Amino acid sequence: PDNVRVSYGTAGFRGNASGMEYVFFRMGMLAALRSKLKEAAIGVMVTASHNPEHDNGVKLIDPQGEMLAQSWESLATALANVTNDQLIEQLKQIIDSQKIPLSNTSFSFYCKRLQVSNEVVCNKTTFANASAFGATCHDHGLLTTPQLHYILACYNGGDIKVDEEHYYQNYASAFKALLNVVSLCKLNPVTSPVTVDCANGVGAAKLTKLAERIGANIIDIVVYNDGQSGKLNENCGADYVKVQQRAPAGLNMEPFHRYASFDGDADRLIYYTLDSDCNFILLDGDKIAALFATYIRDNLKKVNIEKNSVSASINLRLGIIQTAYANGNSTNFLINQQNIEIACTPTGVKYLHEKALTFDIGVYFEANGHGTVSFSLFYLKRLQKGESAFDPNKSAEERFAAKKLKLFLDIINQTVGDAMCDLLAVEAILQDKNWSVKEWYRIYTELPNRQAKVQVADRRIIETGDAERKVILPSMLQPAIDELVRKYPSGRSFVRPSGTEDVVRVYAEANTQENADDLAQQVSLAVY
Ligand code: 16G
Ligand code: ZN
16 A cells, blocks of 8 residues: 555564555565575464454564574565565565575465454465465464474474474473473472463464373363453453553452463463462563573583583583563572573564574573573583483482483474463473472562553654663663663663554663652653
8 A cells, every 4th residue: 555664573564454465465475485595495474463353464484493584574574565566576676686596396384363354364365375476385274373483393304294283292292201200309299270361362272282182180271261252362461461460351360379371372471370468470581581591500500411521611501581671680680699691682582582592502581471492402412411421320310300401402492482382391390399389489579660652753763772771862862761760769761662563662660660650651751
């Protein structure tokens, strides 16, 4: 349409479903071209993640299950924005500039969001059009985003028969194997139910299948918001719970019971509970990252891989990657009390993922619950050496720690943040530590915080630097924020233009909720 410009943002294209058909049409073409170039299958995921049901979105997934290469984002944007008359010319430009061998075969994988409007958009456009472009298309129907990443990576790795069932079998057996080792170390393994709000999205049916494969005697998962009555992402789901800091509508909570929420495409996970005074307690991506990293680090210490390795001089690097949204107290806890290395990147999974790969073990989470762990080949080799270097004189504790690290790695979906795998990982760690949600949330206390959004005429005039922690332009804004922050004990605040909505986002934290709310409001006014 005239005067409409779309751009391939942090998570592909997003917008009102009714106006997006041409974007899907063209992404079908682009997927086919990229597949020819990479000589591998490319994924096309149709989802608007945590956005309301009337929205839709599309993103491409690269061969190993990673996000589309950043250099192609601008090609996607250019292709989506030309007029029909310019389309052929634009395609030629892409083919020439990227030197795409048109004679190569191409494959696209696609799957769609649980939503009526998608049926029309997908079937008519993406799929048919990629086929018309010479691609062999594999329709995977409804999947969570991480399931498509996983299946694509397996397929391109040579397992051409991989399907959804393969995903369940893989993670269910990894989880059972880890729990087996965990319960061997203990007399009485504790199991209590976990209630999971699936945001009325695709995750409900998928989690039910995964839980069935594991078995109700091993994990007790109660699915809430399964899409039977409520609307996708409406008053529920990980984003709602995180931003509103309250339970999904209609959920009657009991103190110290474990609750979790997925978002609509099940790539985000957060936990929450009530304390004995019925205060709402959130365990977000920061707390999950802290749990994972300390678990890995503690087991590494027990295994003492370095001692057992041939070249003991090389250290394994464990790091946690956060964004500016990470709670100040989580950062303090990890650096000062746990002595774990921290890195900060701009918002968006691709940035965190890229940074995580620079560590041997990179635990990355956005506070909103999107995250996973990446393990280097070097770490894998060390782990194998650590395991095989055990002799009968080594303690049982050491042997178990090595085994646990190996099995923990197996329940992680390394391609992308995966709510289902992350849930299994949290549940396994809590069982191993014999922890209830209470011990977990007490590892550190969050600073009260508030998120807000401001409508402005053009959010793009705001430019940020230092991993979005500072405003560069307009130049008067950062000094104004600094001055406001100084007024509040433990105050911190930043603003950034959203990558998915036409708003500027504001984050503030301070010593009390009142102060955090106040600071967010003052900074919002400064932006306005
Ligand atoms: C997208 C990103 C998510 C990020 C969010 C920020 C991916 C797969 N998803 O959902 O990581 O937190 O955008 O949204 O990268 P915002 O720019 O509107 O705040
Ligand atoms: Zn999502």
